[in-house]
Amino acid sequence: MGRSEQAISSFSDAVIFWFRQNFGKIILLIVVAVCAALISKIVAAAMRRALERTNLPSASIFVNIVRALIWIFAAATVLQPVFGINPSTVVAALGVSGLALSFGLKDTIANIVGGFGLMVSKVVQPGDIITIQGTTGTVRDVTWRHTIVIDRTGNQLLIPNSILNTTALEKITEAGEAATTVPFTLRGDADIARSSHSIAQVVAQATKGMAMPSNPPIVQLQGFTPYGIKGQVVMFAKQGVIAADMQDAATRALAGQEYLVQEAELPSVKGVDQAN
Structure with a gap:
C-alpha cells in the first residue's frame, strides 16, 4: 500500500x-x-x-x-x-465587548431603534405617502434598518430609519401627491368663464386615461401680467402615471387655443410708439 x-x-x-x-x-x-x-x-x-x-x-x-x-x-x-x-460565558464576553460593539454598530443600532420607534408611535406606517428631503413616495415597508419608499416612477428608495427619526417629514394625501400643474396665460380680452370651462374640458379629454376619475382638472387664475391673465390647470395623475407624461398631454392639447397667449408679445407703449 x-x-x-x-x-x-x-x-x-x-x-x-x-x-x-x-x-x-x-x-x-x-x-x-x-x-x-x-x-x-x-x-x-x-x-x-x-x-x-x-x-x-x-x-x-x-x-x-x-x-x-x-x-x-x-x-x-x-x-x-x-x-x-x-x-453565561458568552453573555459575560458580550458584556465586556459591548462597549466596542456599540461604537462599531452605532448606525445599525440607531436604525433598529429608530425603525421600532417609528412603528410603535405610528409616525410612519406602510401605505403612508410622505415627502422627505424633496423625495415623495409611498411607504412600502419598514425593515430593521431601512424604510422602503416607492416613488411614482416605480423607483425604490431605501431611507435609513435614523434619518426618518431626525429629519422633518411631511405626510400628504393621495390627491396632494398626484397633483401636477401646467401654467398658461389667458388673453386679456378673452371671456374668463368660457375660457376656463374650455381649458378644463380640453385637459380632461386629453388626460382621460391618466387622471384620477374622482378628481377632475381644476383651473386657477393667479394674477395679471403684461401679456394677459396668468393661471394654471391642476391635474391629478392616477397611480402609475408619470407626472411629466400628463403635463405633456395637457400642453399638446392646449397648444393653439385662441384664448391663450402662445408667444410673448409685449404690449405697445404709447410714448415709445410716438417717439418712433
Missing part, C-alpha cells in the same frame, strides 16, 4: 471516528435548527395575520425581531451540549 493510499485511509478513518464520536451532537444540532426554522416560519405567518387584524402597523421589523429572538434562543440551546460553550 502506497503512502497516498495510507493517507486517504487514515483520513477516512479519522472522519468516521469523528462522526461516531459526535453523531448525537450533529443530530441535536440538525433537530434544533429544523425546529427553529419551522417555529420561525409559523410564528412569522401568525404575526402577520395578527397585525393585519389589529391597529398596529404591519411592518416586517416586528416579525424580524421575533424571528431573531427565536434563533438566538435556538443557538443558546445548542451552545453547551454541542459546542461545549457555557451560555
